[in-house]
Amino acid sequence: MTLFADPAAFAAALYSLPAPDPAARKAAAQRQAELTKPAGSLGRLEEIALFMAGWQGNGRPRADRIAAAIFAGNHGCAAQGVSAFPPEVTAQMVANFEAGGAAINALTHACGASLSVVALDLDRPTADISRAPAMTERECLDALNRGAAAVPDDCQLFIPGEMGIANTTPAAALCMAAFGGSAADWAGRGTGIDDAALAAKRRVIETAVHLHGLHRATAFETLRRLGGREIAAIAGAVLAARLRRIPVLLDGFIVCAAIAPLARDVPGIVDHCLAAHQSAEAAHGRLLAALRLAPLLTLDMRLGEGSGAAVAAQIVHSALAAHNRMATFAEAAVAGVS
Numbered sequence: 001m002t003l004f005a006d007p008a009a010f011a012a013a014l015y016s017l018p019a020p021d022p023a024a025r026k027a028a029a030q031r032q033a034e035l036t037k038p039a040g041s042l043g044r045l046e047e048i049a050l051f052m053a054g055w056q057g058n059g060r061p062r063a064d065r066i067a068a069a070i071f072a073g074n075h076g077c078a079a080q081g082v083s084a085f086p087p088e089v090t091a092q093m094v095a096n097f098e099a100g101g102a103a104i105n106a107l108t109h110a111c112g113a114s115l116s117v118v119a120l121d122l123d124r125p126t127a128d129i130s131r132a133p134a135m136t137e138r139e140c141l142d143a144l145n146r147g148a149a150a151v152p153d154d155c156q157l158f159i160p161g162e163m164g165i166a167n168t169t170p171a172a173a174l175c176m177a178a179f180g181g182s183a184a185d186w187a188g189r190g191t192g193i194d195d196a197a198l199a200a201k202r203r204v205i206e207t208a209v210h211l212h213g214l215h216r217a218t219a220f221e222t223l224r225r226l227g228g229r230e231i232a233a234i235a236g237a238v239l240a241a242r243l244r245r246i247p248v249l250l251d252g253f254i255v256c257a258a259i260a261p262l263a264r265d266v267p268g269i270v271d272h273c274l275a276a277h278q279s280a281e282a283a284h285g286r287l288l289a290a291l292r293l294a295p296l297l298t299l300d301m302r303l304g305e306g307s308g309a310a311v312a313a314q315i316v317h318s319a320l321a322a323h324n325r326m327a328t329f330a331e332a333a334v335a336g337v338s
């Protein structure tokens with residue numbers, strides 16, 4: 001089924017977001033209050049259990065079926081020397097994901113998640129955002145729908161990941177368009193660029209944001225002009241997950257930037273999302289603050305692929321193990337608060 005038939009369908013979905021189930025969240029909170037620990041002593045693990053309960057509509061939420069999807073795309077702006085690596089690496093890494101040899105293969109194995117790989121027209125890079133809109137309307141809709149289709153109906157937690165040489169450049173442009181500031185505020189060193197490449201990257205971001213004049217643009221139009229295929233796919237996946245009340249673990253700078261244009265118009269789009277980590281990409285902290293998300297981990301990772309989210313999935317496992325497996329005060333015959 002095509003979820004986003006046209007830009008209006010995308011906007012209609014964004015403006016009619018479902019809420020979590022208050023009864024399931026309340027049941028989980030009641031159970032937390034009865035578990036053999038001082039109230040609040042498991043800190044954010046308790047809030048994660050309540051978050052999962054609300055979105056799953058189940059006071060005893062589960063994370064047996066975690067699905068990760070890695071979206072890959074190529075970018076016309078790579079020709080401007082904005083990355084430390086050549087664009088061929090995107091397809092080469094896709095082959096590595098499919099062969100099972102990348103970090104995300106190891107990390108999804110470790111947290112028990114399934115992994116699907118979605119390569120989006122790698123031999124047809126998007127247009128250079130500093131010269132033209134990245135995608136046509138059709139291309140952007142196709143990418144949004146590929147993202148939506150990658151979210152399994154029955155998963156209990158979804159992890160979107162990405163791979164795309166040069167994609168921190170459109171990601172930074174999306175952040176600047178959504179939240180203001182300068183290109184220097186949002187441009188970081190990505191895969192490890194030198195000062196000359198960083199200067200080129202700032203120019204591309206500045207030029208692109210001004211060229212497209214996005215002050216009153218819709219989220220769709222901003223994604224279409226400044227994004228990329230894997231970035232639009234992530235936006236489509238996060239929105240599709242929300243429509244099915246599936247919670248999402250957000251990875252690093254690019255994944256969070258993909259929802260920046262949506263969050264500018266509808267800040268509650270992140271309500272079904274947990275921020276897995278704060279990446280070492282310089283602007284990720286600023287972006288998380290703009291999205292009003294607090295990261296679970298800060299491990300100086302800056303790989304992408306969904307890797308930080310796969311690590312943080314272990315925290316979700318811990319939160320739900322405590323929630324579902326601990327004894328209550330009554331069961332263990334432990335005296336409660338006097």
Ligand SMILES: O=C(O)c1ccc[n+]([C@@H]2O[C@H](COP(=O)([O-])O)[C@@H](O)[C@H]2O)c1
Binds near residue numbers: 084190191192253305
């Ligand atoms: O997730 C992050 O925060 C992150 C930060 C820096 C780089 N990356 C990855 O590196 C690639 C983009 O970096 P660049 O320098 O080519 O724009 C892309 O494949 C991302 O998955 C990812």
Ligand SMILES: Cc1cc2nc[nH]c2cc1C
Binds near residue numbers: 093303
């Ligand atoms: C090798 C390599 C692996 C990656 N994984 C995500 N982004 C990446 C960028 C490079 C360069």
